[in-house]
Amino acid sequence: MWGSRRNRGKTVVCIACGDAVVRSAAREYDKEGNRWERNGKSFEHLCKACHRDLCHQPRNELETLLVEIDAGVVEQEAFFTRYETAVRNRYGPLEEREG
Template sequence: MFGSRTDREMVTCIACGERLSRSDAREYDKHGDRWDRRDKTFEYVCKACFGEMSRHPRGDLEATLDAAGAGETDRETFLEQFRELSRSESE
């Protein structure tokens, strides 16, 4: 009748930045365990970006992004930390 809470909630696609209703988005869990919902917050991807996502294993990419401070530090610091972490993993 009035729609569910998720129909009214707006989210932002982490890939393209589009604002859309949560019901029109796909949940993305950077830790790879979207089924365990206890104490978890999700990020969202619009259907178009979700369709373009690679389904190939990414190894420890999310862990490296998290360790480098993705979304929590300025761009220059993040890139420097990501480069250093990536070098140490490939050695």
Template sequence: MFGSRRDGETVTCIACGEERPRSDAREYDKHGDRWDRRDKTFEFLCKGCFTETCRQPRDGLEATLAAADAGETDRATFLRQFRELVRERSVERE
């Protein structure tokens, strides 16, 4: 239909860090353009994390993830940078 999912492929959930079969995960594109697939690799959310996060407000989420170097740096550095950016943006809104 929209592309084949490779049997036996595993992916790592960007939210919880667990490895899951590709068939038990959802694609996530931090740039918000999942339909343009040319030269692109996707990150993944397991179904549980996808369900938990997809109902949350997303205003500015992709920009914050990109600014925190999601997928470009190690997990600890990303989490620190993400936390700092979220704090800065919440102070700006007050």
């Protein structure tokens, strides 16, 4: 309810902007998308401003897809080409949707 005493005053680094913030002023980030399942996990953190800027839509399969296409390893142009191809293969052609 009040949080762990060992985390009071501890600082963490925001993975988005690199700022050091007090743990109580940060939000946990779980790349698996399920921060409630805590067993055996270590969490990264986001400052509140960066957390607000995130898209909070479900991201099922996203991490697996990014690993498969070597995100963060290949050049940006190759990444975009691989991403578009992978999404098209999994979900069909990319189309603009009418709002």
